[in-house]
Amino acid sequence: MKCRKMMLGMSVGISVLLFTSSFSLAMEPGKLLMETVDKGLTVLKEPALSGTEKTQERRQALWKEISCVFNFEEMSKRALGQHWKKRSPEEKKEFVELFTNILKDAYIGKTDTYNGEKVVLLREKQDSDYAVVQTKFITKNGTEIAVDYSMLNNSGEWKIYDVIIEGVSMINNYRSQFNNILLKSPYENLVKRMQEKTTEETATQ
Amino acid sequence: MRKSVFLPIFFVLVVCLYMSFVWADDPTPTVSKSGGTVGDSKGAASYAVDKELKDTHVELKIPVTGEQPGEAASESKGTAATPAVTEAKELKDTHVESNDPTPVEQAAKKASESESKSDVTAYAVNEDKELGNNNLEVETPSVRDPFQSYNRGVFVFNDKAYYYLIKPVYKGYNKVVPEKARLSVRNFFSNIRMPGRFLNCLFQGKINGAATELARFIVNSTIGVGGLFDPAKSQFHLDRQNEDFGQTLAKANMGPGFYIEWPFLGPSNARDTLGYIGDIAMDPLSILAFFINPLVPGGASGYNTFNDVSVDGGDTYESIIKSAVDPYIAVQDAYQQNREKKIKE
Numbered sequence: 139m140k141c142r143k144m145m146l147g148m149s150v151g152i153s154v155l156l157f158t159s160s161f162s163l164a165m166e167p168g169k170l171l172m173e174t175v176d177k178g179l180t181v182l183k184e185p186a187l188s189g190t191e192k193t194q195e196r197r198q199a200l201w202k203e204i205s206c207v208f209n210f211e212e213m214s215k216r217a218l219g220q221h222w223k224k225r226s227p228e229e230k231k232e233f234v235e236l237f238t239n240i241l242k243d244a245y246i247g248k249t250d251t252y253n254g255e256k257v258v259l260l261r262e263k264q265d266s267d268y269a270v271v272q273t274k275f276i277t278k279n280g281t282e283i284a285v286d287y288s289m290l291n292n293s294g295e296w297k298i299y300d301v302i303i304e305g306v307s308m309i310n311n312y313r314s315q316f317n318n319i320l321l322k323s324p325y326e327n328l329v330k331r332m333q334e335k336t337t338e339e340t341a342t343q
Numbered sequence: 344m345r346k347s348v349f350l351p352i353f354f355v356l357v358v359c360l361y362m363s364f365v366w367a368d369d370p371t372p373t374v375s376k377s378g379g380t381v382g383d384s385k386g387a388a389s390y391a392v393d394k395e396l397k398d399t400h401v402e403l404k405i406p407v408t409g410e411q412p413g414e415a416a417s418e419s420k421g422t423a424a425t426p427a428v429t430e431a432k433e434l435k436d437t438h439v440e441s442n443d444p445t446p447v448e449q450a451a452k453k454a455s456e457s458e459s460k461s462d463v464t465a466y467a468v469n470e471d472k473e474l475g476n477n478n479l480e481v482e483t484p485s486v487r488d489p490f491q492s493y494n495r496g497v498f499v500f501n502d503k504a505y506y507y508l509i510k511p512v513y514k515g516y517n518k519v520v521p522e523k524a525r526l527s528v529r530n531f532f533s534n535i536r537m538p539g540r541f542l543n544c545l546f547q548g549k550i551n552g553a554a555t556e557l558a559r560f561i562v563n564s565t566i567g568v569g570g571l572f573d574p575a576k577s578q579f580h581l582d583r584q585n586e587d588f589g590q591t592l593a594k595a596n597m598g599p600g601f602y603i604e605w606p607f608l609g610p611s612n613a614r615d616t617l618g619y620i621g622d623i624a625m626d627p628l629s630i631l632a633f634f635i636n637p638l639v640p641g642g643a644s645g646y647n648t649f650n651d652v653s654v655d656g657g658d659t660y661e662s663i664i665k666s667a668v669d670p671y672i673a674v675q676d677a678y679q680q681n682r683e684k685k686i687k688e
Contacts (some may be wrong), residue, residue, distance in 0.1 A: 143687070244666030251658070279526055279654065305678045305684025314486075314676035315669040331668055 167269040167289045167296040168262035170207065175257050175273075177203040182252045190250075197246045206252075209297035210238045212290055216299060221320055228323070237312075238330040239314040243336065245301075252280050267291040486612075486679055487601045494604040499669045501609055505660065513653035527571040527652050532647040533583065534563050534570025539625035543586035547594045552584040559583065583683065588617025588625065593686040602675055610678040 181187060181203055187196040214234040215222045216297035224231065260272040268290060275283040286309075299311040319328045375613040488494065517525070537554070537560040544552035559575040566574045592614050600613025611619065623629050628640040660674075667673035 172462055240666065240668070244662070247665065279522060280573075304681055306680040309677045310680060311663075311673055312668070315667060315672045318669060318672045328668075335668055 162164055165296065166262070167264060167287075167291075168259055168271045170296050171271045171273070171287055171289070171298070172257075172259050174204055174207045180248075180259070182249055193250060197249075200249060201242060201246055205242075207296075207298055208241075209290060209292065210234055210241070212292075212297070212299040213237065213241070216309045217316060219313050219317065221316070221325070224327070232329065233332075236329065236336065239336045240332060241308075269296065314330045344612055353364075430553070464493070486675055487599075488675070489601065490600050495604065495671050497604040497606055500606060501604065502664070505657065509649070509652060510657060513649065513657070516649075519652050520653075522654070525650055527646065528650045529654055530563070530567070530573050531570045532643075532650075533573075534560065534567070535627055538627055539588075539622050540584050542584050542625055543588055543591050544584055546588075546591040547586060549584070549586070550585065551605065555581050556584050587618055588621030589615035589682070590686050591621075593682075599679070599682070610674055612682075614681065 151233075153205075178200055181196065181200045184196075186192075187199060211234050214230070214237045216238060218233065219227070222230070255278070256276045258272055258274045258276065262269060262271045268288070271287045271289060273285050273287070275285055277283070284302075284304055286302040287298050288302065289296045290299050300307055302308070316328060319331065537556055541553050541556040541560075544550075544556060558579075559581045560573040560578060562581070563570050563573060566572075566578075574581065593633050597614050599615070602610070602612050603612055603616060605616070608619075626644075632640040663673050663677050664670045
């Protein structure tokens with residue numbers, strides 16, 4: 139029964155693909171994501187780039203491989219939420235830059251402690267231009283961490299706009315923080331705090 | 344003598360019960376529509392006001408200070424919403440109540456409406472309900488935090504306690520005790536605490552979950568050498584059911600109540616605190632404490648908590664703190680989101 143449904147779904151899917159979007163050459167979001175993860179893991183496993191003295195080099199290499207799959211503007215827009223459209227184009231640009239730096243420091247920094255974690259693709263759901271790819275990180279001691287990626291199709295290119303770790307959406311988390319700061323103080327203060335965050339990060343590196 | 348220990352617990356329980364009902368009187372949590380309001384008729388400006396005034400129950404929103412009513416309308420697109428928002432801030436302190444739509448509000452509405460027309464594409468995600476996890480539209484229930492200044496104090500204390508007390512100790516502990524042994528300690532305590540998870544599965548009507556827990560207990564207590572290993576997971580693919588009493592209460596429609604940061608225990612809320620007390624009551628270790636000696640099981644339980652942190656290496660906590668602009672809010676939000684997920688499961 140399930141099999142028949144699947145076959146039906148697949149044939150419908152294939153025909154829709156053939157007839158409606160024969161021009162779009164978009165790669166499946168799940169496949170794209172896993173390829174990117176693999177690229178990232180290759181960098182992390184590279185013996186020439188391992189060890190603490192190679193940290194900066196490794197981070198650079200990793201960033202080069204994976205940054206292209208993130209949609210930082212979309213992330214910034216969502217993290218600012220209702221406050222986004224009140225900003226001028228210059229402010230938006232500055233914000234995207236600052237937020238990208240924060241995300242980069244936070245998440246690239248995490249990979250320094252990479253210790254043979256495995257990534258498994260569980261399933262992907264797609265609905266027109268939005269997709270969710272569910273994966274599972276398995277650590278060496280067998281702990282499993284659910285990591286979901288929300289992706290957006292931007293003219294044929296799937297890009298990540300949110301990462302959800304054990305139910306905690308990264309973008310929602312930042313939005314709570316930004317909202318909280320913006321409730322109490324003007325936008326300039328938020329920018330200032332974000333700048334401090336970035337300089338503090340570079341100082342500790 | 345022993346009764347005196349339970350008196351404060353009972354007191355806390357009553358207070359929590361009372362508070363959570365007082366605060367959680369509305370079963371549907373207030374939802375924040377961050378960003379998602381653009382397409383709504385409500386408009387961004389009045390939304391911001393709503394959010395501002397949520398706690399003070401001020402209905403609306405007339406300009407108190409000398410804002411000119413017509414001004415908002417003449418503002419250029421994109422900034423039109425700002426005056427109303429600033430007014431809302433001022434209003435917070437004055438507690439003015441009125442339901443009459445003022446010219447400013449109407450103007451702001453108009454402005455945001457015209458804006459929403461031009462901005463539809465950017466936020467089209469709001470209509471996309473199918474996937475259910477587009478973050479503009481998945482509304483994060485706002486956290487009630489009436490004791491924020493106290494909580495922030497405890498947060499700082501916990502943070503210092505973690506970095507200066509617990510972390511140095513587990514670093515040493517990790518050097519002495521191999522990871523395999525630490526995992527076994529964790530498995531052992533987890534196995535002992537099966538009754539709590541089993542009962543909570545039952546309370547939530549999860550018969551399969553309860554059966555899984557029972558099967559896990561039998562397998563791990565025997566083949567797993569008294570719970571030191573977890574063959575139920577590795578051999579039989581029976582996953583541990585992380586159900587606790589807080590989740591049971593949530594399933595019974597209890598709202599989270601206020602957010603609270605406990606010393607050493609970390610983030611919680613009124614409901615989960617109550618749940619925590621319920622879990623203690625269901626913990627075989629506390630029954631041991633009651634009948635034998637409260638120090639031994641208490642110490643064992645504390646050791647287990649410490650051991651868990653050492654297995655995790657504090658990674659979860661540290662990564663949230665490191666990447667945060669406001670660590671307190673980051674932890675609060677992460678706690679909230681994570682609990683929501685566990686309750687849904």
